[in-house]
Amino acid sequence: MAAADQETHASGVRPRSYQDESYLHGFLGNVDDLQKNGVLQDVVLEVEGRRFPCHRLVLSAASPYFRAMFTSDMAESRQKTVVLQGLEMRVFEEILSYIYSGTLHVSLDKVQPLYHAADLLQLDYVRDTCSSYMAMNVERSTCVDLYKFADVFSMDNVRKACLRGIARHFTEVASSEEFNSLSVNQLTEIICHDELDVKEETTVWEAVVRWVQHSRENRLHHLPSILPYVRFSLLTSDDKAGILEHPLVREDPGISKVIRTEVRKENPDLKSRLGMTTEMVLMYNPTWRHHDIFLMNPREEKYINCSYSEEDIPRFTDITVTSDNDILVLETKEAANDHQLSLFRYNNKQNMWEQVGVSLISKEHYDFKFLKELLVEVDQTLYYLAVDQNGGRPLLQTRKYNQQARQWLECSPLQFDKTINKRGSFFALSCGSHIYFFTSETLHSYDPSQDQWSKRTPPIDIAKVCTAVAMGTEIFCTDRNFTQTMVYDTESDCWQKLPGWPNPGNFVVDHHPSLLVLENQLHILLTCTVDLQEGIVYLLYVYDRSADAWIDLKANVPDDIRCVAYGPCCPVARIYLPYLTY
Numbered sequence: 001m002a003a004a005d006q007e008t009h010a011s012g013v014r015p016r017s018y019q020d021e022s023y024l025h026g027f028l029g030n031v032d033d034l035q036k037n038g039v040l041q042d043v044v045l046e047v048e049g050r051r052f053p054c055h056r057l058v059l060s061a062a063s064p065y066f067r068a069m070f071t072s073d074m075a076e077s078r079q080k081t082v083v084l085q086g087l088e089m090r091v092f093e094e095i096l097s098y099i100y101s102g103t104l105h106v107s108l109d110k111v112q113p114l115y116h117a118a119d120l121l122q123l124d125y126v127r128d129t130c131s132s133y134m135a136m137n138v139e140r141s142t143c144v145d146l147y148k149f150a151d152v153f154s155m156d157n158v159r160k161a162c163l164r165g166i167a168r169h170f171t172e173v174a175s176s177e178e179f180n181s182l183s184v185n186q187l188t189e190i191i192c193h194d195e196l197d198v199k200e201e202t203t204v205w206e207a208v209v210r211w212v213q214h215s216r217e218n219r220l221h222h223l224p225s226i227l228p229y230v231r232f233s234l235l236t237s238d239d240k241a242g243i244l245e246h247p248l249v250r251e252d253p254g255i256s257k258v259i260r261t262e263v264r265k266e267n268p269d270l271k272s273r274l275g276m277t278t279e280m281v282l283m284y285n286p287t288w289r290h291h292d293i294f295l296m297n298p299r300e301e302k303y304i305n306c307s308y309s310e311e312d313i314p315r316f317t318d319i320t321v322t323s324d325n326d327i328l329v330l331e332t333k334e335a336a337n338d339h340q341l342s343l344f345r346y347n348n349k350q351n352m353w354e355q356v357g358v359s360l361i362s363k364e365h366y367d368f369k370f371l372k373e374l375l376v377e378v379d380q381t382l383y384y385l386a387v388d389q390n391g392g393r394p395l396l397q398t399r400k401y402n403q404q405a406r407q408w409l410e411c412s413p414l415q416f417d418k419t420i421n422k423r424g425s426f427f428a429l430s431c432g433s434h435i436y437f438f439t440s441e442t443l444h445s446y447d448p449s450q451d452q453w454s455k456r457t458p459p460i461d462i463a464k465v466c467t468a469v470a471m472g473t474e475i476f477c478t479d480r481n482f483t484q485t486m487v488y489d490t491e492s493d494c495w496q497k498l499p500g501w502p503n504p505g506n507f508v509v510d511h512h513p514s515l516l517v518l519e520n521q522l523h524i525l526l527t528c529t530v531d532l533q534e535g536i537v538y539l540l541y542v543y544d545r546s547a548d549a550w551i552d553l554k555a556n557v558p559d560d561i562r563c564v565a566y567g568p569c570c571p572v573a574r575i576y577l578p579y580l581t582y
Contacts (some may be wrong), residue, residue, distance in 0.1 A: 018530050027416035037374075043070075048089040051081070052096060062099040064122040091117050094509070098126060100154050106133045108142065112149050120154065134158045138165040144178035147314040151186060151377060158524075167195040167274065174207035182216040182224045187211055192229045194325075201234040204273075223248075224258045232263045233270055244514060271325070272348075277574035278302060279518050281525075282327070284319060295575060298555035299519065304580050306351065313353055314344045318375040321571040329353070330375040330384065336360055341384065341408060345402070349579050357406040361399070374428040376435055378448055383435060384408055385428045398446065398453075414444055414453045427569065431470040431490050440465045445490075459486050468517040469522070470568060476522055481509050499548060501526075510536060516570040524550070525557070525570070 041053040051354040059066035068074075070084070085447065091113045098104045104126060106114065111130050118126035134146055138161045147162035149155075165192075166173050173179055182190070190196075191204050198204060208226055212219045232240060240263050243249060247255050280302070283294040293303040293313075316329035326344035332339065336361040344353045382401035396414035401407075414437065428437045435446040436456075443458040458463060459477060462484045468477035478485040482501035488498070509527035514525045520544040529536060538557035541550040 006178065007384075010219040014496055025082055043079075045081045046081055047087050047092040050089045051316070052092070054096070054272075058099065062123070065120065081175075086120060087117050088113050091491070095101070095121065095123070095126070103130055106130060108137060112146075115149075115153065131155050134250045135161040138162050140165065140172060143169070144173060144176065145150070148182070148186065163193065163527065164195065166190055167193050168197050170196045170198055170207075170275075171203055179207070180211055182211065184219070185228065188226055188229050191226075194271050194274060196273045198273050199274075199275050200239075201231050201273070202239050204236075205230050205243060209246070212248065212567075220248075220252070220255075223252075223255050226365070227258050227262055230262070231270055231273070232259075233265065234272060237314065252406060268390070272576040274574065277325075277576050279572055280304070280575045281518060281570050282319065282573060283514075284322070295580075296557070297518065298553060298557060299554065302577065304559050304577075308353075308578070314342065314355075316344070317373045319571055320375045320377055321573040322382075323380060325574050327571075327573050328356075328375065328377075328382070330373065331569055332373055335360070343382075348576050352579060357401070357403075359407050361408060372426050374426070376430050378429045378430045378435055379384065379433055381448065383411070383428075383446075383448075385435075385437065388427065400448070411448075412446075412451050414446075416442065416478075424469075427465070427468045429468060429470045429475060429569075431475055432473055432491065436475060436488075437466075441576070443488075457488075457495060459488065459495055461497060462486055467515045467524075467569065469517055471517045471522060476515055478513060478515065478524065480512060482513050482524065482526060499550065501536050501550060507537065507539070514570045516572060518572055523553075 016459060028581060040094065041055055043053055043054055043056050044060075045052045045059075056066075056070045058072050061067075091110060094105060094110070095117055106129060108115060115127060115130035118124075120131060134150070134155070135157045138158075143162045143165035144160060147166060150158035150162060170190075187208070188291075196204065208223075208230060212223055228265055232243075236245070244256065244259060244263070249259055264430075265544055278297055278300065280295040280297050283296065292308070295306065296302065314329055315333040316331045317331045319327065321327055329344045329346075331342040331344065333342075334340075339362075341361060342355060345355040345356045346352075347354050372387055376383045376385065383396075384399045384401070386397045388395045388397060396416070398413055399408035402409055405413075426437070426439055428435060430436075433448065435448070436459065437444050437446070440462065441458055443456040444453050445456050446453050448569045462477065462479055463471055464479050465477045466480040470476075475488040475490065475492050476498070477488070478486070478500070482503075485498040485500050487496050487498055488494070489493040507526070507530060509526055510529045511527035516523050517524065524541050524543075526539040526541070527536060528539055536559070538555070540553045540555040540557065542553055543549075544551050
């Protein structure tokens, strides 16, 4: 044992380490003062003719680029003046300000050269900050330019943000000069997106034609490789005939042949573009013996009742809309030794339900007396949840779906501390990258990356949760009479009260209310009565966050919604309406 340790052991006092926070903060300030006062500078960096006296030690500590320059056998390590190429003077001035002060100033007009300089000088913080700044400030006028820049430097977060911006403003962007400067790979990446906000596929074809004609001699030979990304099957017969008569096509037999081949192709799985679809609320009631799904968008006064024969629609227990806008339903059946789970996908074009997977869960270890079964998607993975109340403390079974094997794989279960009210409502909602399962008394969060459940703060200020919906990073819920409404912030684990229903007409809620998110706004659908003679009245309110008030939309909801108006959750999907009659 070392002498110092012996002394410590003998005295019974252990050594401690102390950190001087004021020194840590003051040191950088002192270094900045040395730079401003021109003290102890030992090297001059020259950028675009301007000289910047600096300290080798400070530069080497901040940047691996300068460390390699000044500590190796490179000629610059011995030079008093080092000329830096490929940098702008105004940008390097900002870089030096960051190195000596720790403060970085970013603006849209210099973020690209600033990122380029940070990439060259290996300044990770500056590079990451610039990347985040670009991703958060994508606008219609800058999305193409930022997209091309992000493509060069492989910035996935910026590329994705720009692609969303281009898709959202495709008609305007496709008419700009910046669009004509795209490479063929960039063009095809853009036009293959489902999210293009175009009303007709002819808009995509016309954008391709403009791009080719901008430099016809250099680009015409690319057209056959671009054409498969134009969705010709979404075009009318007249549109297809018009394209085949286009001079660009008629004058080149090879291109004409490719287009004719593409036109003849039938792809039943081909999705419509985002701009061709309409957000529709899916209303259904699995407890009723009928076979209807009601689609509605009251804001656009669109209402469609889809009726099916008993053999054409599964008797599903839950329904969900995925991030890819697939409408999936779960059908469960009891067997002698197994519990059968079947998945069905809605085919919008054929207005029919197609089975996409069947699997069995063994009852060897569990007696599946489910109170409720739920289907949720998180990060493109499906999860099946079911409450087993057999025995003492209830258990929430959790499974995720393996699409390749078409099997449900076991995940961590959730054991509750006490018995759950069998008559209460249960909710499983995906919000961000987590699943939230809650009742009026409990709230738990499931992290798929850790395969772990954790307890969160329950909605204690509400008597009985009746309906709930997730929007952004928040979860909204209310009671049966729409008098107690609350919002849960998943990031801060905090609940906040919202105003309840103003009820100006002395209505009585006749059925479960349904919270829903339509066009990125919170809505609630109420089924009410005034008296027996008046009958049923349907009311739709939207929450105005700035006014902190519920506004009556005065929607004319038709009476035939009654058979399918069912809580507690109403998914919303984008539907291509020309495939349906209404």
